[in-house]
Amino acid sequence: MGLKRGEEAWAVAPRSRLALPLLLAAALTSAGLVLYAAGSLPLAAGFGATILTAAALMVWYRHLFPAAELSPDATPDWxxxxxxxxxxxxxxxxxxxxxxxxxxxxxxxxxxxxxxxxxxxxxxxxxxxxxxxxxxxxxxxxxxxxxxxxxxxxxxxxxxxxxxxxxxxxxxxxxxVRQPSALDDVHRFLTGEAGRQLGEAGIMAAMIGGEGRIRAANGAFLLRAAGRIDANITGRDFAAQMRVDDKGRLFLAREEQGGLPLRLLQVPLKRAAQPNGMQSSAQDGPMLLLLIDEPGGGGGTSALSYIETLLSLLPFGLAMADRDGRILFVNNAFARAAGIKPGEKPSYPGDLVVREDQAAVADAVRRFAVGPQMSGDIAVRMRDNPDDPIALSLAGVRGLGEAAVLLSLKDNSEESKLKRQVAQATKMQAIGQLAGGVAHDFNNILTAIIGHCDLMLMRHTPGDSDYDDIQQVKSNSNRAAGLTRQLLAFSRQQTLRPQTLQLPDIVADVSNLLNRLLGENVRLEVTHGRNLGPVRADPGQLEQVIVNLAVNARDAMPEGGTLNIQTYAVPAIKVREMRQQILPAGDYTALRVSDTGLGIPPDILAKIFEPFFTTKELGKGTGLGLSTVYGIVKQSGGYIFAESDLGRGASFVIYLPVYTGADAEAPAVAPAPSRRAETWGTGTILLVEDEDMVRAVAERALTRQGYKVLTANDGEQGLEVLHGGEAIDLLISDVVMPNMDGPSMVAKARQTHPDLPVLFMSGYAEEQLRKSIDIANVAFLPKPFSVSQLAEAARDAMGAPVVAE
Incomplete structure (x- = not known):
């Protein structure tokens, strides 16, 4: 990009050109004054000449030693x-x-x-x-x-x-910000105190890049290879520092005579991805090279003891195995990463992994133990942590006696777990924010559609040509509203109405619906345990959980099968026996939904609760069913686990904590039928809504019910109408509005009208809003709503009496 330059010379030159005329004028003026006062022309001329001479000397000095200051107006030179x-x-x-x-x-x-x-x-x-x-x-x-x-x-x-x-x-x-690197760690290791200690133990060490050039070395290698401990051999070819005699023994090139043969151990530092398989040559990436003298021309046992001493000092998880796969040595870092307990001595690497991976590990060890020196990786699941695959690096070594394979294991279980947790939390947070925004805007649109459908249905009767079309529009709008509720469900933002209930009652209520959904090929079996404790949850949401699980089970049994629903008690002592790290000890009532279908593959089982994840064909599933189930269960304080045996079916087990509140002994009973007061009413309602379409349909609906309706576009206009002098019997307001939102408006309105009834309506979840609304005695109406729901909410907020039948 272009930059301006300062011109420092300009700061001095103007003053030099202006100073000379001023000094000359001053000299002439002074000489004239002397002539006038003394009357002597020679004296006046001498005085003027003296002033000019002094001025000339000052200018000459300034030229020799110019001032370094800049003009305040000069532009800096960047x-x-x-x-x-x-x-x-x-x-x-x-x-x-x-x-x-x-x-x-x-x-x-x-x-x-x-x-x-x-x-x-x-x-x-x-x-x-x-x-x-x-x-x-x-x-x-x-x-x-x-x-x-x-x-x-x-x-x-x-x-x-x-x-x-x-x-x-x-x-x-x-x-x-520099990211941590294994190469940086090894560089510091070799050039620091640890590298010096290796040299004192007689071990030379060097790190080379994939091209074979030296990147770092300890003092022992520098002294033997270059003759000076402070020599700089970075960038030199490592092979040029070595020589091989006719017997295949390895020596340092500088030690042509009298040098001892060396043992070379190669430790790969970075795995190189290979398109044709898991194996890669030991020369493909950066490596740590360790060299020790071979006493007497080949003491394998002595060399092995050197290597074991070295491996115990390294911060990497390293172990050695013989040609038969028996473990010879493990260092402390390897023991921690593999979960080896103090005093435990595993015989084979396969003892450290899950049963399914044992054959693969044994086969890999045998392959690397024979043939050319190769290195590669294999993904395994450790015995103590079967859920987190980890990379086991293998490298063939030669000339170390019984040792034939070097094993490397990095303890990245916590890192992998943290990454998954952060990724899942970030994903759920992003989806939750998306769901909230979509729900608000989408519910405004649905409110207008459903409201206008209700108003049109009031002017038509069944049998009219337009009645069925309007009913179909309303039905599809309600389906869209259900999709919005699913979005809010898996983000745990839906509005719950918890009650104290018994799980068998919920299963019984939904059984008839399940029989119609499952079809003729699927048989439904329901069994209930004894002494089930009550739970506290939203019955409608629990029914949705059962229906979603049942529909998934039906789809997993295309040829038919059996769907089994069980409820049973899980006391705290049994929870402890399960040794489930996620499920806290306590008393639970469990719901198990199992099928005899195709089962779920292990690689998919960990993803089934993720939003928008589906294995169904395009257009046959949204991927929201199980994520909705997960959100409802978690928001109800419960836990859900999936189990599957591929080809033999799958089971979903839900654990809901037993409720021990004051009303636990008397589960909620359906209230006696009562007839509410008619939705027709009188009074003045102030309706504040920024969405024109919602405000229009709500105004028409309330007017048809007999109310006088005053409207406002936002909170500020609503306060103006409220203070306009007309008595207001009810304030209905949206929550989120521009300029001034609903809660801010109500807080100011309560200062002058403390007893004013308030009804909030919003597309966001009620729980989400009540956490941010610190206002007492307000009612809530979720969007989308029908005309009758709005009339009933307005009636209830104004305190209409209940009339029992």
Whole structure:
């Protein structure tokens, strides 16, 4: 980008040209005054000459020693700063008080194409706001920092500081955060105290890259290979430092005579992906090379003891096995990663993995123990952690006596678990935010559609030509509303109406529906246990859970089968015997839904509860069924587990905690039939809604019920109508509105109308809103709603009496 240069010479030249005429005028004036006062021309001339001579000397001195100061108006020369920044690994940018970019390095332009001025370096509003806060803090405090900025594949730390003689600029530094690397760890290992200790133990060590050139070495190798412990051999070919005699023995090239043959152990540091299989040559990637002298020309046992000493010092999980696969040695890091308990001595690597992987591990050890030296990886599941696959690296070694295979295991179980948890939490959070936004906008549209359908149905009777069409539109709208509820369900934001109930009662209520859904080929079997404790949940949501599981089971049995639904008690003592890490000890009532279908493959079993994941054909499933089940169970305080035997069916077990509240002994009984007061009413209702279509249909519906309706577009207009002098009997308001939202409006309205009934309506979930609305005595109506539901909610909010039959 183009940059202005300062012109320092201009700061001095104008003053030099102006000073000479001024000094000459001063000399003549002084000489005239002397002549007037003394009346002597020679005296006046001498005085003037003296002044001119002194002025000439000053100008000559200023020319020899010019002032180094700059004019305040001079523009700084940023070329030096750019050159210094380009020589570093960081990107810099300089902005002025107005936020204009006045200087930037070339690296800044590569990371941020187009040279945008900080803080607007990306289109991410959150990041822009964070960098704006950094800028404000830097202008105020002198310096500010923001860590962990993500830019593409880069992770940057941002530092902003005031700079310049008058501190009128901000210097932005974008420094890449170095990610931990095994190669860096080995480099520090070799060049640090650990490398020195290896040298004292007689072990030479060097790290080479995939091209075979030396990247780092310990002092013992440098001394033997180059003759000096401070020699710089980085970048040299490792093979050039070695020689092989006619007997195939390995020596250092510098030790041509009298040198001892060496034993070479290769430890791969980075796995190289191979398209044709799991094996890769030991020369494909960076390696740690360990060399020891072979005493007497070949003491395998002595060499092995050297290697065992070395492996016990390394921070990597390493072990050695013989040609038959028996474990000879494991270091502490390997024991921790493999879950080997103190005092335990496993005989074979297969003893450390699950039964299904034992044959694969044994076969891999045998392959690497014979033939050319090769290395590769195999994914295994450890005995103590069967759910998390881990990479077991194998490398063939020769010349170490019984040792034939080097095993490497990295303890990344916690890292993998954390990554999965973060990914799942991030996914659920993103889906939850999407569901909330979609639900709000979608429910507004559905409210208008359903409301207008209700209004049209009031003008038609069954048998009219348009009646069935309108009924079909309303039916499809209700189906769309059900999809919205599913979105809210798996994000755990749906509105629940918990009751104390017994699971067998819920199963009985839904059995007739299941018989119709399952069809003739699937037989339904229901069994209930004894002494079941009551649970507290939403009966409607539990019915949806059972229906979703039953429909999935039906689809898994295309040729027919049996669907079995069981309820049984699970006391705390049995939970402890299960040794289930996820399920806390306590008393539960369990619901098991099992089928005799195709089963679920193990690689799919871990994904079935993820939203939008489905194995059905395109157009035959949304992927929301099981994720909805998962969300309802978790929001009800329960736990759900899936079990499957491929080809023999699958089972879903739900554990709901036994409810021990005050009303636990008397589960909820359906209230006696009662007749509410008619939905027709009188009074004045203030309706505040920013969506025109929702406001229009709600106004028409309430007007038809006999109410006088005043409307407003937002909270501010609603307060104006409220204070307009007309008595308001009920305030109905949307929650989320522009300018002033519903809760803010109600809080101000209650200051002057403390007893005003309030009915909130929103497309968001009630639980979600009640956490953020700190207002007492308000009713809630979820969208979408029908005309009759709105009339009933308005009647209840105004306190209409109940009339028992």
């Amino acid at each position: 070329t030096v700063a750019r050159a210094a920044a380009d020589a570093s690994s960081m990107a810099i940018a300089v902005t002025d008080r107005t936020g204009r970019l006045v200087c930037a390095s070339d690296l800044y332009g590569e990371w941020f194409p187009g040279y945008p001025a900080p803080p607007g370096v990306t289109a991410d509003p959150a990041l822009t706001e964070a960098l704006s806060a950094v800028a404000r803090s830097a202008w105020r405090d002198g310096e500010a920092v923001h860590e962990g900025m993500v830019q593409g594949a880069l992770r940057l730390d941002v530092d902003a500081a005031r700079t310049g003689r008058t501190e009128d600029y901000l210097l932005w530094r974008f420094t890449p």
